[in-house]
Amino acid sequence: MTSYRLPKGGLIDRQSRLGFSFDGQSVTGHAGDTLASALLANGRQLVGRSFKYHRPRGILTAGAAEPNALMTIGSGGRTEANTRATMQDLYDGLEARSQNRWPSLDFDIGSLNGLLSPFLAAGFYYKTFMWPAKLWEGLYEPFIRRAAGLGKATYEADPDRYEKRWAHCDLLVIGAGPAGLAAALSAGRAGARVIILDEHSLAGGSLLSEAATIGGESAPAFAKRLADELETLPNVRVLTRTTAFGWYDGNVVGAVERAQKHVRHPDPNKPVERMWRIVAKKALLATGTEERPLVFGGNDIPGVMIAGAMRCYLNRFAVAPGQRTAIFTTNDSGYALARDLEAAGVQLTAIIDSRAESQFVYTGKARLLKGAVVSDAKGGKALSSVNVTAANGATEAIAVDALAMSGGFSPIIHLACHRGGKPQWSDVHGAFMAPSETRGLVLAGAVTGTTGLSASFAEGAARGATMAQDLGFAAQPFDAGPVDGDIVASPASPLWNIRGVKGKAFVDFQNDVGRKDLGLAVQEGYGDVELAKRYTTSGMATDQGKLSNVTAIGLLAEARGVSPAEVGTTTFRPFYTPISFGALTGPHHGHHFQPVRKSPLHDWAKKHGAVFVETGLWYRSSWFPRAGETSWRQSVDREVLNVRTNVGICDVSMLGKIEVCGKDAAEFLNRVYSNAFLKLPVGKARYGLMLREDGFIYDDGTTSRLADDRFFMTTTTAYAAGVMTHLEFCAQGLWPELDVRLASVTDQWGQMSVVGPKARATLQAIVDGDISDTAFPFLAAKEVSLFGGRLHGRLFRISFSGELAYELAVPAGYCESVADGVLQAGKEHGIQPYGVEALSVLRIEKGHVTHNEINGTVIPSDLGFAKMVSTAKPDFIGKAMLGREGLVAQDRPSLVGVVPLDPTTTFRTGSHILAKGAAQTLENDQGYVSSSAFSPHVGSTIGLALVKSGHARHGEEVVVWNGLSKEFTVARLCNPVFFDPANEKLHV
Amino acid sequence: MASLIPCPHCGSRPKEEFTVKGAALARPAPDAGTAAWIDYVYLRDNPRGAYEEYWHHTSGCRRWLVVSRNTATHEISGSRDVVLKLSAEAL
């Protein structure tokens, strides 16, 4: 036990007692603790194993940059891997498990990797596992993954709710530290709509860890008073546990609020996380700084901690870091920690200040070693001593169990760089500063390099007031009052390379990248910052190098003998911290991601025993099995034969339906279809081909003229939405002078096909008017009265099967009863419902195409539709490009039928067509089978295929080759119309 | 990820409501010749900076718009209904 809870102090509720578990052990903490502070209070410093070498690791920070204390939280569907213990609020019942160790944290076999470390240096993945490449999948990758795993995600569904929302404000303040609070109050008091957010559970930022007083009040109490006032202002929203993860165009900031990640039993009616998109007229970045580690040997041993983090645990959580502590600092901030440790009665053994001279006058009891450095820390799972190299080169070992380090401060400028601005190196600040150009985003406080509380309050207040004034609010800068006891750490020179280092000195703790690795990268020619990053993997872990990038750049700069300004930084991109998939997904999962579309005949089909298939969003009836049928083929064959012999009814409601109205509707259709529509008579339907501007077929369907200025268009199911959007583009963008209006009516009309030799007899029983061939010939399309005038519908004599066929459209709500009426009327004629499988067999038998054939690479003549390309029309979509060389070539693939020579053999859709006797290789490919089915009419498998010059090759013997399963079938090319090529049945 | 598109009819709306079609080009005359049509159908400038694009307010008013977007910053400088013709720049 080294770290421990102090008897008093801290922002914790000592009355509360929260039980939690760590690797199965029961531990307790208090409300106000983070998981990290509670573990430290219990003397638990070893909390994880490192990624590559499996070295014991402790808690390094108290914030979002934590690279070591990554844990798996929760169980079942709530398992969350790689949670930073420093950001996780403690709750009663929390279950935490360490990661990347086997069999246990204390005894980890993977730590043997440390002995192999000469082989695991930078670039080892590339060098060691380069060859032979085929061993990657089976051997190297599983080995690396097992050895270098982070936490494991669960396969169970997440039981919790997530939500997304927008917010709009005058001023968004990112970071509720001294500058942020002052800015929010200055603008908020004047009535501006302010949102202030902070990633921690409490507003206050550095004030929560501060021992200074403000106007005589303790810093945390002062912060609470400010936050409380903000909460009372109706125009201000305070979001805690909320991380701004990205800054986007339009001054939109993305943020995730962890609304219920700190409770044991989330309220099921509220989200656990909420994704905010905040549109800010003005935004203020007050994110403070990240304190940098120092790169000495063993700087990763549990017990070594960032100085500011140690101060946070001490002051905010009342946790003493150890029994004998030391501070290794490059700047004055170490003295603030020294003062606070000594005030809390924690033994401070030594302060090692790398500077030979400093202005600060230390008056405490600890030894002060000026101009000295810690070269190495010693210890295994816990720190035991440090080796100090004095200014004169003398070394000594000092026994300590906790060491704070401060390598200077890097402003947290990530968001300011998300829109392309490049960070600027400042020798004065010894850090990268925000880009000079940050449209709409203003910075205040430590993130600008400002030091000290007074200056941060003043800067935040001034910026907040100015921005509010710019928006027309009479804002005054908030006055924080006098600050007492603040140790202001003015910038100091960075210390990149430390003399006398012997042990492993880490730069990127999470990816186990050491000082030597960066040196090696430079040596081997990968000194460019982007190359070094990838070669060493520095900055590529889940923390994205928050703690390590600047140090890595400093070391690269020294190795190359240039300024960090010349090395530059890698690109900052969202997200600032890892964001859960839940937050990104929000409510859009399952049926909220892919809703189910049901036809108005869905329940009717279900009632009649349909088996459904998902096609896109739609559920379509595939077939209607009957008693005794044991395979789908039996049902489908029966349905097909029944249509060809008697009559069948099929749901075609999912076809896209669009009403095209206006006095120029005919002219409009004439321009969007390749064939003529201008003179389509009222009461007639016509099959139309719609092309894309590049000449290829886009979609097909029938369009009927109901009146001079009213058409009813059908589209394929899959392209319904696309065709609507396309028509809108044509109407609005290409020919706005045409008087045409479009309305999607897919959902308003239910539609059923009634098909077969007895279709007329069936329908005549419910249609009031005469539908004989004379009165209602092929392609007639008219409004009809049904059931003695009780209902009106639209009847179309069109056929997809080659049979006498009608499509009947009725208002969707009447669909089910009409379909039952049709079944009733057709009973004596042997009517049966049929599904899309039979529909498909019938259309393949008739040689009709669908999007199997209209695959984006075919033009009308490829499908035998050359006559549907009008030569008389001056213009239609696709006309100009149809004459291109490739589109008039003689050997273009064209539609052809294909049948096996031996009717007992078969082939599959997608199989390739090879010339007879040709070797079975793709080089000999002549085309492919686009649709196939067993045809009860033909008595064998039949197919439609797109084959080179196919139209001219009827009768040719070919091989249908399935290269995937190495099967082939001898077959013959033929007319694609297998059923009634003379179209006699259509006109009966 | 977060952009808002200003619709002249509906105001500023989340980009998820829109569908982008690409460069806002004027359709050539039917007899403009192969070169003009190849240009219209296939060739794009892909500039860094200001760009005019067709956007459809699919989940809103269903009007087609010409949106002026900076391809480097995604900043949108304006939008107008497609009937208000293309700017001289796009033509």
Ligand SMILES: [Zn+2]
């Ligand atoms: Zn709109």
